[in-house]
Amino acid sequence: IETWRFCPRCSHAENLAEHTDAHSACPRCGDPLWANVDQRMRMARLRQVMANTHDRDSRIGDDSEDREPVFYTRQMLADFEPQAIEAAYRIASDSLPFGFEYIRKVAFREINFGEHGNSDQTSLIAGHEISRPGFRLCRSCGMVQESRNAEQQHAFSCRLRQQNEPDNIIDCLYLYREFSSEAVRILLPTAAIEGAERNLNSLVAALQLGLRKQFGGQVDHLRMTRYDEPIADSDNRRRYLLLYDSVPGGTGYLRELLRDHRALLGVLQKALDTLTTCPCNFTTDPAKDGCYQCLYAYRNSYDMAATSRDAAVALLSEIVAQADHFEPVSGLSTINVNPIIESELEARFIEAIRRCALNGLDVQIQQKVIAGKPGYFLRAGEHYYEIEPQLNIGSSQGVHFASCPDFVIRSSRVRDAFKPIAVFMDGYQFHQLKVTEDSAKRLALVQSGHYWQWSLTWADVNAYFAGPATQLRNPFLEGLHEAMQPLQNK
Template identity: 45%
Template sequence: GVDSQGYYRRLYLSADIRRVVAKEHTSLLERPVREEVERRFKANHHPVRPGDVNVLSATPTLEMGIDIGDLSAVLQCSVPPRQASYIQRAGRAGRSTGNALVMTMANAIPHDLYFWHEPRTMIAGAVDAPGVFLNASAVLERQLTAYTLDCWVQDALRAGARAKGASIPKTLGEVLKYVGKADETAFPYTWLKYVEANQEALLAGFLELFRSEESSGSFRNRLDAELTPESTQWLRSFIQGGEDREGVAPSLAFRILNRLNEVDKDRAELKKRQERIGKETAKRQSEVQSDSVKEDLARLRQERRAIGALLARIDSKQTLNFMTDEGLLPNYAFPEEGVVLRSVITRADRSASHSSQSSGASSSESSGHEVAPQTFEYERAASVAIRELAPNNTFYAEGRRVVVNQVDISQAKPEPWRFCRQCGHAEQGGTTAGLKQCPRCGDGMWADSGRVRRMARLTTVYARTPDSESRIGDDSDERKRAFYVDKMLVDVAPEDVSDAYMVKSPGFPFGFEFLRKVTLRQVNFGESGDATQDAMMTIAGEERPRPGFQLCETCGTLQKTRNVEIAYLNHAPWCSARHQAPSGLFGSPGSPEEGIFLYREFASEGIRFFLPEVAFSEVPKAMHSFMSALELGLMRRFHGAVGHLRIAADVRMASNTQSAQTYLVIYDTVPGGTGYLKELMRDRTPVLEVLEEALQVLRNCACKDDENEDGCYRCVYRYNNNHDRGLISRRLAVQLLEEVLGHKDQLVKVHSLAARQQDNPLLESSLEKRFLEALRRPWPGGQFQLKDAMFNGKHGYWVHAGKRRWRLELQVMLDNSQGVAIPCKPDFVFWPDDGVDDLPIAVFTDGWQYHKDRVLDDLAKRQAIAHSGKFSVWTLTWSDVSAAVQYDQVNPISGSGANVAVAGNSAPRGHSPWQSLLSGNAVAAFEKLLQSNRIQALNAFHQQPAFLQLHARLAGHTHRQM
């Protein structure tokens, strides 16, 4: 416009310009800090006062429960995970006027891009109702604890008690004073004694709360389940306590005292450190006051003040807040083990660092000039902390960027652990294990010394950062992140397995079982960037680099290669190893000790699925599609409220073979379990219903009509499978579920999946198993029927191949009596059993370990069989057979030299996906060619993948026709 030059000038002069005062608002902030931010944001002064916060940069904490008044704009920096979150967040704005700006940024990740194309499905999509976990033992325990505390306070008030132990001390410091001395006349002992004296009445009163709700109908109806007798029994043992044994929850009193004792120990440890600092300070002061000694002294002073601040922080915590945050009393989140980051921001001591320049300046105590270090404490759930708070990771909060550089190993000491090579089993005290084999899977390498590594539970970490380095500048938009090798190890003792169901068909060994107790151990094996060849180690069947973390054995600081001048950073200022050569480390170079692993652990309940190896474990796409379908079924079953149920793949080697067995374990992330999975396993039907319900949704989902779509957010896609999006296919999930459910009538109750009979003891090699699997598949030439049979005292099969019938024997010894000059043993022999004048077919499968040493030898033998004229001889390689059993609709396999048509998504419903490997037309053409022109037919025939040539041979072409 005409006045464009003066636009900003006029704007700034006339308009109501407000400075942007932004603050962070996250669950990481301590309560008083967070509440102050909220207060300043809500203040809404007229006129505006400088410093009033008008922009909150928030994590999902703002989504629920917190009142921050009305907003005029909500800017979302990513697409929310679910419709419910979107509505919660967007709904924060425009409450008073009905007008608001709501903007959402889509990042370049599959989840966000999906909704970039389909914004309506987020803005107007269906919202899942939140669920109630009534019988979750962990939830009930906290409610009961709160109830007894209420009753105790009320009784004390009624009695007008003013005695020392008759009320809850305000701060944790006061509580710990008595806990340390085990003074039974003070809180919490007085409360716990009250609970002990009134167990029955308290329990009855608590249970009555549930009963009375029954009368007030509508609320009652929203609860999915009533208190089960098991839950009541659980609560009884929780309040009564009793012997400390496996499978019995720690009692209420134990939980409270144990947690307080842990905090007390933590405090004692910090005090011990202060003493060390005192000693170290005295020692340094007695030395010649060189610059480096002065610097050391300054660092020691900073550290002493930092530790003093940490102690004060613990002592000043509000008692009730502490109990809520620790999950001893109810809070919004499920109780989960937490990891604490203690961040110390040190300030440069100007007088000390400049003393070298200012010659002749006073070298006396300069603490008066020093700025006290700042301390911050953040707690993260162990499930995320195992990576986010691992050594060398960068952590961002409150405008600062700090690097985790020390692990508290004073309480959670590194212990030797023995790790199984083949399965997820690990045992503490690895050096004394007397067993020769893994107690879970029987692996013979169990006793090997190389199976032992040191490991520490991650509980508290430190970051020590100079003030200037901690400030987040504009230098980078990207957050720094370290990458780790980590894995959830799933461990189940055989006695904790119950209610197993299994399809006993050798071709489809599907089954599932209930795990009363499954131990989930998530281990961080070190930074993936640190990978060196000698750090390779196989655990749970996976060979990965596992460098561990190189920590100082005294102070737990991460060791890094540094210049001499800053080598002190490798230790805490109080560490006695500070001035030693780098030895005494967990995993220092040149020492036999390797870096230590860090872990978190919890026990819960689970359901383990055993999946047919060929269809699932070999094909990541099948695995992920099935997992996604399973999750969908669970969401339908429990009306969306399954955030606490997770699925982990548990792939392991069967003992003494090279073939992997694939299990999926659905586990409950709430320690002890919520009872959901137990309910699913009350008999065989609920699990099948879950799968059936998933199948219904998948079959009928609106996205099925779009040729370009193979899934959507109404069916297989979810926020949490964003990373695996390329591996998730609705069509494949439908086919897999149909296959599983097609066998449901064959499901029988068994003792456990592990005890299932090997389908065929002769099938030593995985390749042979795969070959049989491939034979069973429907191919364009027709589907063969395999029936179990006994031939010559050994397990074999009747094979109905179209019009032909064969007797299939495994590992048959052929010698002179069959006219073979050099005795040999093909993997399979098909004997004609339909009177057709045809030769038997000897099949060798190659390329697997059992064969590799004898290939040359075999070649001679095969020649001998072929020359005998009594057999057709076929050789199938590893890739021939794998190609036949692995399918992938997006990237169809290509047989060697074969023209495999891409059938893509046109596979008819109800048919196996394997059919899509070849188009039907190719086969019809092949048949025609065969009739009209022998030579061309042979060419067409030989263009087929090797396995399909054999298939066609079995289905209808005699030796002479070939």
């Protein structure tokens, strides 16, 4: 049995039998909660698994032919030293944060935290707070106990088989396997985050398609996982796709991909060429958005509905178009991701409005072209509103200090008219260098007498993604000004 300490914010973990437990903060990201007693957890390296059952229970009967599946909480933690980054490239533009880097050695730890939903107690590891009930097993033979209140179960040869002492059982033990290999870390572009699962699944499938075209034959040992890391002095996180070699030590495929930036871009170009020339582009079915000759062969059946050829083409085209504008950098952590953070917050704001419907509010929101650009149409009960993104407001609208709110919400009916609401999403690096200027812009909107103004932070928006709908605060029911009574009434 090993005792480990886990960081609550990043993927770093240490086996306390190999490291002195003397750090007051995480050695990797500096989080002071590293030293919290709750971050010490017991684990066992998974080396062998055996299953057995009574002969009587194993026989097929007519009473039931249904198997009851059991799901487990698993988490892949990828940890590496900053010095392990050998090559990194980014698009030389702050408006399009994207890049990739080769890491020669990454420690991968896949941890099984026990049966899913089997405990109300949660713990925070690498930024993810979830239930981690662990396993209860015999400290001698390793037999997993089915129930906390049931009679102890042991292997036939176990020396503790005839005893029934509580100390025989280890409570809340996690199982893990570990290996080291090479990896390529890819900073997810803005569009991949905006489109949530659809765009991300499409990008993963396109990368797998491109790898198959690049290397030929089977490349099943090259796998992908999501990875994120905390941003210093912020609650936000950088989001990545981690392409890794599942063969311990690596096979050299990924090193070949990052011999220069054009090698990986060549993979993306091959995927793009295949997608744009696939016969499914030329069918008479307008709803056909991929097939098994292009993307579908690379996704699991449960991901198929959230995989789109057109989404993959749009993502790859944006990246490949910048092929001549890549530059070497020391690492992806130096890239300014503020545009990504802001874009993700804006997307989550729209999704938060959708979630109001889960709280009993009669709300519907759908995409619509507003003033010649993509926007949204919102219905709240009997009232109808338009949500226009990125609207420039200045002297022509009676505002003496020009600004560009992230969204403007206005009534779509004259009889329901009220002053439009200018919505500002305050994400990462909010006004770090321009507090006075931004405050003046927002005050000017209110002083004009033509607009109301909302300022929303990550905490405001994320409240609609944490916990059941009955706990959500409804912005259309609470705390709105009298001039916004049509919304408040609904």
